[in-house]
Amino acid sequence: MTVNDITKVLEELAPLAHAEDFDNVGLLVGDHNMKVEGVLVTLDTLENVVDEAIEKRCNLIVSFHPIIFKGLKKLTGSNYVERVVIKAIANNIAIYSMHTALDNSKMGVNAKICEVLGLKNPEILIPRGKSIKKLTTYAPLADAENIKLALFKAGAGEIGKYSNCSYSLEGIGSFKAEKGANPIKGKVGEVHFEKETQINIIYSFEKEKTILKTLFDTHPYEEVAYEVLTLENTNQDLGIGMIGTLDTEMDEKEFLLLVKERMNASVIRHSRLLGKKVKKVAVLGGSGAFAIGAAKKVKADIYVTADLKYHDFYQAENQLVIADIGHFETEQFTKDLLVDYLTKKIPNFAVSLSESITNPIKYL
Known part of the structure; x- marks a missing residue:
């Protein structure tokens, strides 16, 4: 498996689009196409964690906190962040961070x-507010059901414990194909009236690219009429x-x-x-x-x-x-969560729980 294969699985649990705007999540060090020999899961990526990854022959570190939070202007090893990045690069180890994407996950x-x-x-x-969108489009009566089914399969129409949610209205659409058009309905130069279904369907914002591609791939019209609105409803699953x-x-x-x-x-x-x-x-x-x-x-x-x-x-x-x-105390079991998740999703693959201590706070 490649780094990209494994991060795709992680993003099913916590899509990167769900992270807060201030955060720095995703692949921070390494190549998406690198073949992964083993995964080490940790709360923080420190030098001792990179050493542990080397010892356990894990060339992908999945970390909750991002080791790179602000931009790096140099890599001279003058602080712990630079030293970690240098050591990871020198040993061909990729580092992936989830942070607030996992904070915002209902299973995180x-x-x-x-x-x-x-x-x-x-x-x-x-x-999360303003994270649910509504797609409205218009399709010939005979094609409406297939379009809805395709959109449902792509992840649209889900809210709370319900799926396949949509609302449809029937009406008459009109258009005139101009010179150079290739209409599937009507003739060039003539106004055409078509019985159509107005389809209204909701989806979570991070799915927009997939939803729209599905609409364009499924819809029979050369030019697809559609509009997208951001709803005020809060998302109870995010x-x-x-x-x-x-x-x-x-x-x-x-x-x-x-x-x-x-x-x-x-x-x-x-x-x-x-x-x-x-x-x-x-x-x-x-x-x-x-x-x-x-x-x-x-x-x-x-x-x-x-x-x-x-x-x-x-x-x-x-x-x-x-x-x-305590900060560490509230988040310490996150790495157990990720190890369990990856082990179930990718059985028979080397996923290790980091044994390194990364809590910087000590008590007398």
């Missing part, structure tokens, strides 16, 4: 936290953070101790305990101060995240408990 980072904590019925905490419930409600302190144990947290910083039972839990791996309001809005009893500043804890406002368990 936050789903894994829910699994570890035993949270049931997880849903996206902050669904977004950051998750909200889930415990099978049995727990005391706040009891739940925090469970979090500490299952997430291997050395310490938990939290807002004032409210003396209430915990049933509904919001989680967000990595830096999550921006989602405190969302956790309050969905009436979570506790919000588990990381990288909170002093004043962030004031936002609890006696409505919920906010818990900061």
